[in-house]
Amino acid sequence: MGAGQPFRPQWWGKARRAALSLRATTLGQRGAGHSVYCILLHDPRRSEPWGVYVGQTSRDPDLRFDQHKAGYKASGAARRFGVRLMPDLVEHLNPLRRWEAAELEAALAEAFVAAGVPWVEGGH
Numbered sequence: 590m591g592a593g594q595p596f597r598p599q600w601w602g603k604a605r606r607a608a609l610s611l612r613a614t615t616l617g618q619r620g621a622g623h624s625v626y627c628i629l630l631h632d633p634r635r636s637e638p639w640g641v642y643v644g645q646t647s648r649d650p651d652l653r654f655d656q657h658k659a660g661y662k663a664s665g666a667a668r669r670f671g672v673r674l675m676p677d678l679v680e681h682l683n684p685l686r687r688w689e690a691a692e693l694e695a696a697l698a699e700a701f702v703a704a705g706v707p708w709v710e711g712g713h
Contacts, residue, residue: 595673598629598639600706607700608678611693615686623690624683625697626650628657630670630708640708641675642667643698645690650674650683666710 608627615621623645630640642664646653654674657667682693698712 596629600639600704603704604641604701604706605678607704608697609681611682611696611700613682613685613689613693615689616682617684618686621684621686623647623685623687624650625679625685625690625693626653627675627678627697628654628667629672629675630666630710631672632670632708635708637707640666640670640710641678641701641706642671643694643701643709643711645694647687650676664711 624647625643625645628642628644630642632638632640642657644653644664644667648656651674654667654671657663657671660668679697685693695712698709701709
């Protein structure tokens with residue numbers, strides 16, 4: 590990992606390939622104001638301490654991450670263990686329509702589990 594490169598867990602490459610296998614049919618269409626997002630999780634008490642939270646929002650993902658960390662409509666995992674957003678996993682999917690954001694949120698979580706990510710939260 591070079592200087593300035595963010596930390597990436599061992600499973601990151603598999604997760605990236607899984608995410609890139611998904612496509613958004615409403616990408617950039619009129620009314621496409623939602624985003625899917627992924628948050629890197631870290632809990633040193635777990636045997637596999639690194640994981641990912643998958644969510645979707647009508648807000649800017651950076652703002653939504655801050656809301657999770659502040660406890661506003663927060664996932665417990667994202668609030669307690671969220672480290673940072675991982676936009677490079679989902680930037681090819683955003684922005685999209687609301688219905689598709691909900692579908693892709695679930696599909697991303699399932700794809701990450703299938704790819705061998707040891708700890709996946711959200712996706713519902």
